Amino acid sequence: MSTFPVPLNLLADAQLALTQPTEYPPASLPVPNPTKSYWLHGESGVNPLASEGSEGPLTADADICVIGAGITGVSTAYHLSKLVRNPVRPLKVVILEARDFCSGATGRNGGHLTSRAFIDFHEYALKYGQEEAVKSMAIENHTINRIIDLIRADGVEDEVDLVVGGHISLVLTNEEMANAKADYEAAKAAGLDLSQVKWIDKDEMQSKLGTSFEGIYVPGHNLWPLKLVTHLFRSAQNEETKLTLHIHTRTPVTSIKSLDFQSTDPLARRWNIATSRGSISCSYVVHATNAYASHLLPHMHGPGGIIPTRGQVVGVRANVPVEELTRLSWTANADFEYWFPRPVKSESEHPLVILGGGREAVGPGFETYISDDSSLEPIVSKALRKYLPHLFPGKYAEDREPEMEWSGIMGFTAIGDPFVGPVGQGYEGQYICAGYSGHGMPKAFSCAEVVAQMILAEISGNPWSPPEWLPKRYLTWEKR
Template sequence: MKDWTFLVFCFLLSWSIMPVNPQILGKLEHSQKVLETPPLEHPTPPAKLPSHNPTRSFWIDSSPDANPLAGHGSKDPLPSEADICIIGAGITGVGVAYHLIELLNNASLSVKRPLRIVILEARGFLSGATGRNGGHLTPAAFLEFSQRQALFNTAEAIKSYELEQHTASLLVKIIEENGWASDTDLVEGGHINLLFTEKEEKDAHKDFDMARQAQLNLDDVEWLSKEEVEEEYGAPYPGFREPGHNVWPLKLVTKLYQHAQAHAGQYASLSLHTRTPVTAVTHETTDNSSTYTVVTNRGSISCSRVVHATNAYSSYLLPFLAGPAGIIPTRGQVMTTRASVGTDQIKTPSWSGNEGFAYWFPRPITHDTEKPLIIIGGGREAVSPSYELYVDDDSQTHPLFLPSVFEGKYDPDSEPEMEWTGIMGYTKMGDPFVGPVAELLVANPDGDLYKKQYIAAGYTGHGMPRAFGCAEVIAQMIFAEISDKEWKEPDWLPQRYLTWNRRVE
């Protein structure tokens, strides 16, 4: 570990006996200002294609059989035609296919032929943010409620949490109904937010009180005093526990894809082509119809509809989404390290702290004598004054930290077992873009070129409890269109997510 790391990660790296005040790392407000400030380049360049040599992620690379779909379809001939081309094989892209097939099967439409759905992925299956995140499946309970209520309105603020509750609970339901809990390492233990400063504690209580006044259900939130946290877990800070799970993201999305393909039936066909980067989407108009040509390094596909599920890389194909008004590639870092004590002392919950800039949780153990493996992420504020914004290269890492918030439970001389980076898609509002792409460009004459293209992207580092729900919305929109029905907005969907409320011109 390098000497400078001690300084920049003082609250997590210090090995002294006295607790360290982490206040200097509380940079949520400052990071937002940086996020809203245009970079020096004018105009901001769009994202590049994902790097050819990404760092090795624990989820993807920790065992030879971790990713059975890694190169799936990469050598199969590309179809010349498809009805729907989904660009990106993460939880969003696979989620759109999953939901669309569920809708088709439940509706029992009269169809002339199966709907042809093709998923295209630039690298290996789930090689982007979904395969590189921290593994949390925890919906936010109430943090930032007062801010959202002030910026939007009470109904919008409530829906922010309802969408996350819907998404997380739906995924857990799917896992449990299909018997996938052990296959996906689903762990329920709740999530504890540590509050390092008086301001964090005050703001959290304000958010809780405002949310409760707005009738948001917070019955499962448990406040923990400093003494309770220290006695139970060994961390000298107050906090609160909220419901939550952890999961192996790659295994979950693999199951979702396999389930969707197995249940495509007579209404749809589903294929996946990895290592097939899409380099362009061109618009073709004939006398009777309008189609798109999706250009890849392995050939082209003519398709009726395109779904952009590329999150941080969205501006590569949609360059008007580059810059603060669009989706900003942002690099995050994660590592695994071994605890020096057993699960009886580490316990099982997942954690976050420093205003969400750091998180960690212990992996399930296979035998009682095993020391837990800890997944740790965060630290963007220490790596760069720009918070790693506008960085789309996940082929490099920086020195990370060990969580000495829990004094004596981690060996300061131990080296991380794995370190990796992932690229998140951030937006100025903190919320994703969901809906027809053309609606982002209503006043732009080029907007007509994007009709029947859709997007769900820009989760701002909080995709696991939001992406699958946003994918459901896109699937519903497409299904309504092909079945000549009016799309009905879900009660849990925030209005501000929708592209017609998010112009970028």
């Protein structure tokens, strides 16, 4: 067999890279000319809100300004619209987005909506104790269940291309297998329901799925992330009696200044947000800027904050019909790589497979401190082209060029967990919800709910109490 297209067992090195002091500057604003992703450009008219609110007058005044129109920013507006009770007048919420609607990581990711199930449980339990380890899994299951429930309740399974296909983690090395077994045993001992997990040996993997590595089956989903976020936005906008929701796309926020205010009214205007098109006064600010957080919050730069990290993805046509590939989604090599076949109209169709990863092939930087998604890394491009033909001989053609290839910027943290909650002293009324370390789809919706709860509690003067599924260490004040 030829050499594996990417180096293996580099997770610890990648984590170490996140802890090193850096000479790079804070994140830039999102670049204005990003690569074109399948999710944003793969179908005509797929992004009806792309340029929403990008022309005409800018909203001058709002109760809450949310910066960023990815899954976090839009979910914050969604939860505000569902949670706000009997407001004296509808809350005025504005989303400000630097580029097109949902054109950050959410519009350029791998499309997976799958929980960790039990992976990393052992490490979490050792580092943070069993209760936190259980919550680390609970938040992901909670998020996925809530998203699936709302998709089904609203009858939009087809609209968002929801696939309930299951998921396989390929186990490529003995080290990975030993870690997975330790995680499984620890999670089982802690009482997690692992009844759907299946360990699949090499023979079965070869005969049924065409690859010679062992696999672990867990429940898993994939969908079209932009379409989900578009649906969330429209749902929030429908709650007219409780909330007026506006969005200004193509409106980068360049700075936030404190207003001179003396009031104890929680809805007094405290912040002035400067954008490329004018400024807005508001009472609350939500930084839903993920990888770009340190642009507006320079103290969030570096190993103690959020590190922009470039990921790369291809859409490549399989060499066989979908029935020979199955509808499973996959990850391998400690989740560095991830892929799944897009839904097809007929069983004989050769599906487009969305495959991301390959940044471990680049060397010690692992694409960290890069906030430019207008370009591609050639070493990653090469690794991705070789990847599936190597793992599934015959199912992918070695010389077939991808139909699309793009990059996107993830927000990594050194400890792997997001920042959720108030920004801190001197930033009263500002909240952050960001830094999912490349695994935001099963977290962002719920983290946004937490921030929406906190803001509404502050407005109503009631205390906020944490939901039982929230890991305590996600909270900003726990990180100081």
